[in-house]
Amino acid sequence: MQEIILPNTGAPGELSTQRAAETLPKEETLLPPTDDVKPKRQSRNNNNNRKKARNFNQIHSKPLPLETYPLPAFHPSNPISLLRLCYTFLLHTFYPPSSHILSVDGYPAHFSLSTRSVHVTDPAAVKALWEMGFFGKGSLSRSEPTWLERERELQRQARAGGGKGGFTAAEAVTRQRREERRLFKLERARVEREGIERQRAVERGELGVEEVLQGDEGAGGQSLPTPPPDNLEHESKGDRGEAVDSELLDPLLAQAESMPLLSSASTGPPNNTTLLSPDKAAARVSIHELEQAAPDIKNQEHLQLTLVEAFFLSYALGVLDITVPPPDQTDTQTTKTVPHLPPLDLLNLFAKTSATTKTPPTGPSPLEPPTIAINSHPLHARAVSHAIATAPLLRDPTSTTLKVPFTAAPLTPQPEALVPQPAFTNPNNPFLLSYITYHHFRSLGWVIRPGAKFGVDYLLYNRGPVFSHAEFGVLVIPAYTDTYWSSTAEGRKAREAERGRDWWWLHCANRVQSAVHKTLVLCYVDVPAPLSGDDDSDGGKEWDVKALLSRYKVREFVVKRWLVNRSRD
Amino acid sequence: MADADEHVIPRSGPLPEDIDLSEETQDFRFLAAISNEDAKIPKRGEKDFEPHATALQSNTLAASRQAMHNALSFQRVHQPKGYTTATYHPESNMAYAYNPKGPLFARMGQVLPGKDDPLGDDELRGNRLWLLPEEVLYLVERGTLDVRWPADDEDEDDRGLPMSVQGAYAMFIGDEESHNHALTFERYSVYSGLKRMGYTVQRAPSWDTPGPPSGSECYPPLPQRTWQPGLFNIGHWWKTWFAGIPGDLAKEHSSDQLVQPGLYRSYADIYRRLALIDYYDPMARHLPSEAETPSTDAGFRVTYHIWKPGSQTFKKSAPGIPDFRIAVVDGRATSVPTLEQLGALMDTVPYAPPKEDGQLYQKVRHGYKNVILAIVDQGVVSYLRIGDAGFGREKLYERKVRGFGGKRGGGRGGGGRGGRGRGR
Numbered sequence: 001m002q003e004i005i006l007p008n009t010g011a012p013g014e015l016s017t018q019r020a021a022e023t024l025p026k027e028e029t030l031l032p033p034t035d036d037v038k039p040k041r042q043s044r045n046n047n048n049n050r051k052k053a054r055n056f057n058q059i060h061s062k063p064l065p066l067e068t069y070p071l072p073a074f075h076p077s078n079p080i081s082l083l084r085l086c087y088t089f090l091l092h093t094f095y096p097p098s099s100h101i102l103s104v105d106g107y108p109a110h111f112s113l114s115t116r117s118v119h120v121t122d123p124a125a126v127k128a129l130w131e132m133g134f135f136g137k138g139s140l141s142r143s144e145p146t147w148l149e150r151e152r153e154l155q156r157q158a159r160a161g162g163g164k165g166g167f168t169a170a171e172a173v174t175r176q177r178r179e180e181r182r183l184f185k186l187e188r189a190r191v192e193r194e195g196i197e198r199q200r201a202v203e204r205g206e207l208g209v210e211e212v213l214q215g216d217e218g219a220g221g222q223s224l225p226t227p228p229p230d231n232l233e234h235e236s237k238g239d240r241g242e243a244v245d246s247e248l249l250d251p252l253l254a255q256a257e258s259m260p261l262l263s264s265a266s267t268g269p270p271n272n273t274t275l276l277s278p279d280k281a282a283a284r285v286s287i288h289e290l291e292q293a294a295p296d297i298k299n300q301e302h303l304q305l306t307l308v309e310a311f312f313l314s315y316a317l318g319v320l321d322i323t324v325p326p327p328d329q330t331d332t333q334t335t336k337t338v339p340h341l342p343p344l345d346l347l348n349l350f351a352k353t354s355a356t357t358k359t360p361p362t363g364p365s366p367l368e369p370p371t372i373a374i375n376s377h378p379l380h381a382r383a384v385s386h387a388i389a390t391a392p393l394l395r396d397p398t399s400t401t402l403k404v405p406f407t408a409a410p411l412t413p414q415p416e417a418l419v420p421q422p423a424f425t426n427p428n429n430p431f432l433l434s435y436i437t438y439h440h441f442r443s444l445g446w447v448i449r450p451g452a453k454f455g456v457d458y459l460l461y462n463r464g465p466v467f468s469h470a471e472f473g474v475l476v477i478p479a480y481t482d483t484y485w486s487s488t489a490e491g492r493k494a495r496e497a498e499r500g501r502d503w504w505w506l507h508c509a510n511r512v513q514s515a516v517h518k519t520l521v522l523c524y525v526d527v528p529a530p531l532s533g534d535d536d537s538d539g540g541k542e543w544d545v546k547a548l549l550s551r552y553k554v555r556e557f558v559v560k561r562w563l564v565n566r567s568r569d
Numbered sequence: 570m571a572d573a574d575e576h577v578i579p580r581s582g583p584l585p586e587d588i589d590l591s592e593e594t595q596d597f598r599f600l601a602a603i604s605n606e607d608a609k610i611p612k613r614g615e616k617d618f619e620p621h622a623t624a625l626q627s628n629t630l631a632a633s634r635q636a637m638h639n640a641l642s643f644q645r646v647h648q649p650k651g652y653t654t655a656t657y658h659p660e661s662n663m664a665y666a667y668n669p670k671g672p673l674f675a676r677m678g679q680v681l682p683g684k685d686d687p688l689g690d691d692e693l694r695g696n697r698l699w700l701l702p703e704e705v706l707y708l709v710e711r712g713t714l715d716v717r718w719p720a721d722d723e724d725e726d727d728r729g730l731p732m733s734v735q736g737a738y739a740m741f742i743g744d745e746e747s748h749n750h751a752l753t754f755e756r757y758s759v760y761s762g763l764k765r766m767g768y769t770v771q772r773a774p775s776w777d778t779p780g781p782p783s784g785s786e787c788y789p790p791l792p793q794r795t796w797q798p799g800l801f802n803i804g805h806w807w808k809t810w811f812a813g814i815p816g817d818l819a820k821e822h823s824s825d826q827l828v829q830p831g832l833y834r835s836y837a838d839i840y841r842r843l844a845l846i847d848y849y850d851p852m853a854r855h856l857p858s859e860a861e862t863p864s865t866d867a868g869f870r871v872t873y874h875i876w877k878p879g880s881q882t883f884k885k886s887a888p889g890i891p892d893f894r895i896a897v898v899d900g901r902a903t904s905v906p907t908l909e910q911l912g913a914l915m916d917t918v919p920y921a922p923p924k925e926d927g928q929l930y931q932k933v934r935h936g937y938k939n940v941i942l943a944i945v946d947q948g949v950v951s952y953l954r955i956g957d958a959g960f961g962r963e964k965l966y967e968r969k970v971r972g973f974g975g976k977r978g979g980g981r982g983g984g985g986r987g988g989r990g991r992g993r
Contacts, residue, residue, distance in 0.1 A: 062836075063836055063966075064836065064839060066828065066833070066836075066839055068833045068834060068835055068836055068838075068839070069832060069833070069834065070834050070835055071834065092832055096831070096832045097832060098830040098831065098832070099828070099830055099831055099832065099833050099839070100830040196621045196623060199621070199623045199625055200621075200622065200623050203623060203624045203625070314826075315825075315826055315827065316826065316827045316828065316843055316845075317826065317827070317828050318825065318826030318827075318828060318829070318830070342825070343825060343826070436846055439843070439845060439846055440846040440848060440960075440961075441960070442843065443840060443843035443844045443845065443846065444840075444960060444961065444963070444964055444965055444966075445840055445964060445965025445966035445967075445968075446965055462929075462965065471930055472933075477905070477908075479907060479908030479909075480907075481908055481909055499904055500904075501904050501905040502904045502905065503898075503900045503903075503904065503905065503944050503946065505905070506905050506953075507944075507951060507953075510953065519934055521958065521960075524908040524911075526908060546827070546845065549845055549846065550845055550846070550847060552846060552847065553846075553847045553848070553849065554846055554847065554848045554849065554961075555848070555849035555908065555912070556848075556849075556958045556959075556960050557911065557936075557955050557956065557957060557958060558933065558934055558936050558955070558956040558957075558958040559953055559954070559955055559956075560934065560953070560954045560956070561951075561952065561953060561954070562893075562941050562952035562953060562954040563952070564762065564763065564766050564768075564952065565766065567877070567893070568766065568767060568768075568877055568878050568879070569877065569878075569879060
């Protein structure tokens with residue numbers, strides 16, 4: 001059975017490790033008594049075992065996977081600089097270097113229909129695409145493809161008998177921090193409990209007030225332990241055992257906003273051995289003990305590019321060479337590959353892939369429609385609950401004749417009819433709308449990445465995820481100002497999705513963004529009228545991608561909650 | 570390295586600027602502590618999450634409850650000096666009062682000129698203050714105003730029957746259908762909420778009509794010169810010699826990709842070649858030659874102009890420029906506005922650009938025009954400030970990264986490759 005891998009989800013391996021960590025004792029059991037009530041402050045600076053900090057400025061110095069050749073600086077006081085300048089200029093004139101020198105034929109990638117994404121496996125290409133522009137996501141990692149590195153670390157650590165080693169992979173560092181945080185919370189809860197016990201004892205008359213004061217001073221005069229000196233991350237959930245939900249997401253205090261650089265990789269404290277659940281660690285150790293020599297791990301991970309990113313790299317920059325398997329083959333066979341597709345065909349392919357909910361006739365069926373659906377139209381929960389409430393009482397509970405009215409408004413804007421159409425006759429395609437927004441913000445210089453984590457379509461970063469938090473979350477909303485959409489029947493059908501966007505949805509999105517210190521941006525994409533496909537044998541060829549894309553217009557609005565109380569002065 | 574946003578969800582609570590105290594349960598113990606001398610805002614106490622079975626906790630709880638009861642059981646009295654009577658005028662659905670005293674009336678009501686006064690231009694016209702339906706309703710609810718029905722002949726004194734709060738609601742909101750469909754319960758909720766907070770609220774010109782044509786304040790000012798610095802700067806003329814060979818001169822134009830392989834001196838050149846999508850530029854709109862009435866949708870119009878409570882510039886005769894513009898939206902009857910609705914609404918709002926030298930994020934968040942939508946959902950009001958962001962005007966690739974590219978001569982060379990220094 002083919003494994004279903006949905007793009008842009010966290011790695012399954014990650015979740016299981018975290019769940020295993022949750023089976024460690026919860027906060028109700030007290031820690032073994034220690035002499036020092038305060039938790040040990042992990043000194044992050046003098047840790048000899050950690051790896052050298054990675055210099056993100058150097059690694060990510062190029063914003064796009066292209067090479068530029070600026071002329072050297074000219075200092076009027078230094079005559080040699082003038083010679084250097086002239087030499088470089090003449091060299092560039094007679095032997096002009098190419099901007100695409102890093103990817104002469106384009107980085108190889110292949111299109112995968114089952115995952116609706118484009119996979120890149122070549123290690124040089126993966127590295128280049130991530131480092132220069134933050135494209136794509138590692139399929140077994142959180143974002144940067146670090147699976148191989150993490151596997152090697154684990155191996156090394158197991159061979160060294162569980163010795164200390166500095167992790168640089170993001171996932172391991174995060175695990176470490178969460179563990180520390182959890183221990184800190186247990187400590188804090190314990191101190192609080194002791195305070196309450198003392199209070200109760202005072203009231204029962206067992207303990208005099210003087211002894212309570214002495215006890216307080218003995219404990220260092222502090223009522224709560226201070227948190228670990230991690231200026232990058234603070235959680236302050238309640239002391240209840242909602243460990244599973246909150247541990248999956250790593251929170252951050254407001255003052256950390258002012259720190260633009262995240263040196264998370266450079267601060268990896270050493271005790272990693274307690275992180276793995278006992279059985280998993282034992283399994284690894286036993287397997288690796290058997291093989292004495294260091295085996296070479298085959299990299300199981302690939303870089304997953306969304307269709308939008310892949311089209312941008314291939315069409316706008318020209319650095320990606322996408323091979324598309326013909327429809328009569330499964331993805332794994334590569335006996336016959338189609339030659340390089342021209343951009344218009346690639347656009348049509350991606351548009352078709354995004355638009356259809358039914359799979360093409362050949363090939364496996366990877367995505368099941370959601371369970372509450374009629375004819376693949378997912379229904380709004382309100383419609384279903386209303387139908388259930390008003391449905392007549394069924395005598396036989398096993399009968400399946402619950403009728404949900406077909407006119408219930410669909411949950412999300414539904415794609416066009418199941419017959420895929422070329423892009424220029426159907427400009428209301430979700431792929432095109434996403435791509436227009438993506439290209440717009442990329443061409444302004446933003447680093448734009450998928451934003452499903454925070455319930456939006458895209459996140460905008462100034463330089464990249466490693467440098468600072470995203471400042472904006474973008475929601476793409478199609479707009480139909482052209483008269484075609486209000487006058488014809490197809491146009492009106494396409495506009496029905498507008499009614500589905502209600503104020504509750506917008507308020508939810510806004511609240512989530514303000515909770516994570518981002519600003520919500522509504523990006524209205526004005527969809528042009530479809531071109532008539534009368535002579536699409538000729539007309540299709542005349543329109544190139546550039547002309548198709550320039551028919552769209554984009555307008556952004558920034559949404560912020562306005563507080564009556566706070567705007568009074 | 571981590572995908573930084575994984576850490577961002579702060580369970581420590583909202584930012585200080587996002588805390589809306591009206592949504593929190595108040596601790597009334599602090600009311601007793603406030604005296605006239607030091608009227609500071611008291612700190613909020615610590616929150617307990619579960620009962621501890623300590624006497625300390627239960628005593629604290631009892632004290633807080635008692636303080637709340639004390640605060641709520643305070644008896645409100647009306648001073649005889651401030652007692653005001655108004656008379657209801659059925660035809661115009663307003664009420665009028667003669668010389669009402671009190672600080673509230675400094676900012677509410679208006680004296681109508683002779684031709685507008687429904688009762689005619691008699692000798693009492695100058696003292697007659699006309700109050701709009703929402704104003705009357707607010708005052709009646711508050712208790713400062715006593716509205717009477719019009720006097721009949723068989724009344725004992727010259728005053729009619731007193732109007733109850735229910736009657737006031739029925740007349741001023743319920744009976745609007747017969748008048749001009751303008752005061753709905755949603756609009757009244759917003760009005761009373763803002764008044765209670767201390768704002769001065771007045772009806773906007775587009776209260777029940779599309780409103781007057783947008784004047785020149787709604788459009789950006791015309792540029793003073795035809796050429797601006799940056800187009801051709803004398804200091805940089807020599808750099809144009811070294812601009813390099815653009816790629817698409819070297820090869821023939823093919824539609825395979827936007828950025829052709831070639832020699833580029835800087836990433837800014839590459840980004841300029843990527844510019845393909847048409848975006849809305851808020852500074853490019855200009856005053857149309859002939860004034861046209863705004864094409865705003867009835868559900869999305871500016872309803873109120875409000876001034877801040879401490880505003881020194883507000884005078885009833887010359888209100889001046891409002892601090893905020895509120896558009897009341899019925900949350901149940903409308904959905905998220907379409908581009909036409911939002912665009913038309915934005916057209917009626919004056920142009921208020923951010924500071925030129927501001928930071929990038931502040932400039933984009935401030936926007937070039939803004940309006941506040943008050944979305945009312947069965948009496949619960951939520952305010953959203955919508956700003957017309959001009960992302961297209963802020964080109965990130967043109968921003969000089971701090972730390973290099975400072976010197977004039979070295980600017981060209983350093984600007985190309987990325988380097989150390991704090992990116993912004």
